[in-house]
Amino acid sequence: VVDSDSGYEPSTDDESAEEGGKLIFFGEKNHLFDFNDVIRGSAVVLGKGAFGTTLEVTIEDTSTSTITITTVVVKVLTEVVVGRREFEQQLEIIGKIRHDNLAELEAYCYSKDEKLAIYSYNRQGSLFKMLHGKRGMNDRVRLDWESRLRIATGAARGLAKIHEANDGTFNYGNIKSSNIFLNSRSYGCIGDTGLATIMKSLPQTTCLASGYHAPEVTDTRRSTQCSDVYSFGVVLLELLTGKSPAGEDMDLVSWIWTVAKKECRGEVLNMELLSELGGSEEEMVRMMQIGLACVAVEPEERPHIAQVVKMVENIRSTDAAE
Incomplete structure (x- = not known):
């Protein structure tokens, strides 16, 4: 994810991938994007808070004759204070919660350089x-x-x-x-x-x-x-x-x-x-x-x-x- 205003450019080196630079998905939906798609997508900063930066990320899938555009909300978590196991345990609980009145956690990533939470996108503001x-x-x-x-x-x-x-x-x-x-x-x-x-x-x-x-x-x-x-x-x-x-x-x-x-x-x-x-x-x-x-x-x-x-x-x- 690269945005001129966000100040955030995730690592794309091999070390990051070895440390877990991949997305863990929830639900039974077909996954139209992966970690690399997210970090290469075009982003708009929605806000910056105590926990990190929130981005609206648009991903284009051009692998088929029909271009598919997916928009998600990516939380770049910069203040995580727990290790991988506790992080994953918490996100696994969150990911199983499904309700019409909750933004769905679609995926997460825990790596050396990036901790991301990816949510369904809602076009209306807060x-x-x-x-x-x-x-x-x-x-x-x-x-x-x-x-x-x-x-x-x-x-x-x-x-x-x-x-x-x-x-x-x-x-x-x-x-x-x-x-x-x-x-x-x-x-x-x-x-x-x-x-x-x-x-x-x-x-x-x-x-x-x-x-x-x-x-x-x-x-x-x-x-x-x-x-x-x-x-x-x-x-x-x-x-x-x-x-x-x-x-x-x-x-x-x-x-x-x-x-x-x-x-x-x-x-x-x-x-x-x-x-x-x-x-x-x-x-x-x-x-x-x-x-x-x-x-x-x-x-x-x-x-x-x-x-x-x-x-x-x-x-x-x-x-x-x-």
């Missing part, structure tokens, strides 16, 4: 960009209330599926709006599943500043299902208000708790949603209540994700059958 992108740019989208309900419902279902994995012991570790996308039916879809536990732990100051991490989380490699629920609650409140979790003077959760204690819930509700984008005050209040339940300070007071799914689905009962 929820974070939809909510907070610059006005007038393609990133920012005026999401109506119906769309926000579908995003919340899908993301809740996806997180519930993650928590079922590995005999019910698996967790996500880094739920935030930049890791949530829209699937083909415009429901929320979670990406980057399970990577937090194999990556370098984020500094405590970063966790606090992000606004997403539960107060008990001091090591992002040791997040829990309870802390996932907290982070998901933040996303619900972000969807509701349209505000970024990391406020300049006060984080979103603290602000909403302050307003709620004054019984001034009207200050929390997004007036644009109510007046122009089909919002229902009753439904918006329900989402606020669910979000606040999820961000309870004490982990044991937060609802189980299965309960959260039912509550979100019941915000509008007609959605439960989707």
Whole structure:
């Protein structure tokens, strides 16, 4: 993968291949590309985060008379802190999780020079960009209330599926709006599943500043299902208000708790949603209540994700059958 803006050019020498420079695939699909195809494909940088660089890679197969074009998302993982065995064990668990509300892990690579996770490609940008992108740019989208309900419902279902994995012991570790996308039916879809536990732990100051991490989380490699629920609650409140979790003077959760204690819930509700984008005050209040339940300070007071799914689905009962 070579991109002028990414600063990333994988090794293609023989040593890399000997160290495991090949892709391990999941599922029963015919594999239209290999490791060399990926590193030679044209790439566009989608983002750079604490774990590495995310690329949109387009691969052309010209081996037959009909040219086949495949687009995938490649995570170039630069902060892996575990060895090959633990890396492969984690990715094998992730690769077996299949759900409409999760971005599928199609393949991975562990070599001396490259650690890659390859996901199915979703053409729609992240929820974070939809909510907070610059006005007038393609990133920012005026999401109506119906769309926000579908995003919340899908993301809740996806997180519930993650928590079922590995005999019910698996967790996500880094739920935030930049890791949530829209699937083909415009429901929320979670990406980057399970990577937090194999990556370098984020500094405590970063966790606090992000606004997403539960107060008990001091090591992002040791997040829990309870802390996932907290982070998901933040996303619900972000969807509701349209505000970024990391406020300049006060984080979103603290602000909403302050307003709620004054019984001034009207200050929390997004007036644009109510007046122009089909919002229902009753439904918006329900989402606020669910979000606040999820961000309870004490982990044991937060609802189980299965309960959260039912509550979100019941915000509008007609959605439960989707």
